[in-house]
Amino acid sequence: MSGIVSGWPQALLRLESLSVLIAASAAYAWQGGSWWLFAALFFVPDLSMLGYLGGRKAGAMLYNLAHWYVLPLACVAWGASGKAPSVLATGLVWAAHIGFDRALGYGLKYGKGFGFTHLGAMGKAHRDA
Template structure:
């Protein structure tokens, strides 16, 4: 079997494994960097799950939920914060960026990918949660 993208938009095969390993590498790298840098573990614990507050946008609808979740789980803003924090020597910004990137990395390693508007369980790394059978049972 070869790598493919399914009709639902999820990646499969070796590409999926590679993407999840990249997530694990990002998580491990950010946690190690945070430890070496001497960041506060209390701040780490307090902020690690903060990106998941983006789930609340799903209360509005799946489209809004996917947009907000993906914005909170994209590398763009935390990498920008890391760059600015480093350039301006701003420790709190560096902490936030490293924690945020560690969170995204762990999510990707666990298979929680970027969301499609079809619903929370539809991601680029595959379906998450329990799929219902045609009779509506879990």
């Protein structure tokens, strides 16, 4: 076992992620959130790639932390209590971003390098494989 998904399961995971993008975006729209704010926050989780300045393992750890569904879902749960609508909006945008990335094949990273993800090798890693 390589720890990398391929074939039909990979396609299902990517479709699942597309569903998360659509559902989180729809919930954001239903909440009446500002689309300017949505656009401004959408790629903020990608700042976690700066962790790669500290090496492959540190980069993978920081990227994975920012692209793990648990944290935005915690924001959604807290925000849905009705006391923190901005936290709810942030969590929905964050979840949409993760769904977008994974639908495109940007999975959780392995310490071997940025192109080695649970959804398969990408870029140079894919060409070299």
